[in-house]
Amino acid sequence: MDFLSRYDLLGAFWVTVRLTVFSAIGSLVWGTVLAGMRVSPVPVMRAFGTAYVNLVRNTPLTLIILGTSLGLYSTLGLALADETSGTFLKDNNFRLAVLGFVAYTSTFVCESLRSGINTVPVGQAEAARALGLRFSQTLWIVVLPQAFRAVIAPLASVLIALTKNTTVASAIGVAEASLLMSEMIENEADKLFLIFLAIAAGFVVLTLPTGLFLGWVAKKVAVKR
Amino acid sequence: MTAAAAATPMIRMSGVDKFFGPLHVLKNIDLEVPKGQVVVVLGPSGSGKSTLCRTINRLEPIDKGTIEVDGQPLPAEGRALARLRAEVGMVFQQFNLFAHKTIVENVMLAPVRVRGVAKDEARRTAMELLERVGIANQADKYPAQLSGGQQQRAAIARALAMRPKVMLFDEPTSALDPEMVQEVLDVMTTLAAEGMTMLVVTHEMGFARKAADRVIFMADGEVVEDTTPEEFFAAPKSARARDFLGKILTH
């Protein structure tokens, strides 16, 4: 087993964790905005939300991640880090990957939330409107808080999928766990199964507690009717 | 209040038509409710009572005609409409208390978020109102922990917290177990006696006799009778009203 200590497994998984956390926060924010658009009374917003979700959700993730690097950076010149810095490529690829994951994962957050919104009885929004709350207040104060509580379990699945999806970032050279795995396999072909096991175990360690914890939270905050 | 202000009706509907697709649910409704009047709306199921009630704060938009509240025509959807709704209290059959907030939070929410009242002041007012409707001891519970009657009284307190000019009630006791009906009607009767302008859709004849100044009987989207409770119950003019009363009063 000591060949493992020759590789920076922890460092690679740390990149995985950071990719996941930044992407999760971004997806939650952008996904909520998208859900707000999809239920908005303004037709232009609804149309944008629907078009965005249907387009992005049905595009393979690898295409989106490659698109951020080849399209946004190489072709359009969008740099997300300081180009004179020594770690430019590393930082830029990391951020481009996060951008791609946010663009993609937010569509799943949006659709989960929308199904959550459907579990909130219409009377809740009617009561809010009847009291003089504006559309945005009704959404943020009354409907979304109840919708979120209803979809914590499905959001946990989205988060777990995201954690595993971060391996796609290796396509643009982000040094996360699966990129290290490829490198290890090249050097230690005879230990193939051990390497697989070690990496798989790393992912289980990340995702299993997340799932269990959020399952517990979901029960705890469920809205009683 | 000047004479002119006093003469402005609280609610004025004229020539109001409402369709749900091909279904004509409100037919050329003309209705004026003066300030301080308590109006009970009666009628068979599907006659358009709820729809009438809901058009007054534009939860249902109308297809034709005009509606004014205290002399002000109903604005289109937006900030102005939200402001007007803040002055029109509404109580629903299903209570519709915010399920994720405690009772006192339910009552405080609109004053804080819509009127910008400071939280501690809003809480004080909310507790006074809950005291008034007899459920101050339930303030920190969630709606699902209360009985139906308690929930409906909380919903009335929530509406009153906005100091509305007029209150709309859509079958406030129809979802309640029989033993809880009276506690809600008592709150409404007190409110009526205090001079609140009220439009109440209900099948509670006792309330209509005791608290109402006026009875409106609807059938098929039309106002068929518009009279005092005494006259309506003693001598309904239309066959539809006689038929309706016969069914209601025999059970």
Ligand SMILES: Nc1ncnc2c1ncn2[C@@H]1O[C@H](COP(=O)(O)OP(=O)(O)OP(=O)(O)O)[C@@H](O)[C@H]1O
């Ligand atoms: N959102 C809607 N879409 C389509 N039709 C509707 C809608 N709301 C009500 N209706 C129809 O409009 C008519 C009037 O309904 P309304 O709810 O106003 O009657 P109501 O007098 O309140 O009846 P009830 O005593 O059963 O509450 C009914 O035929 C009803 O089916």
Ligand SMILES: [Mg+2]
């Ligand atoms: Mg009704």
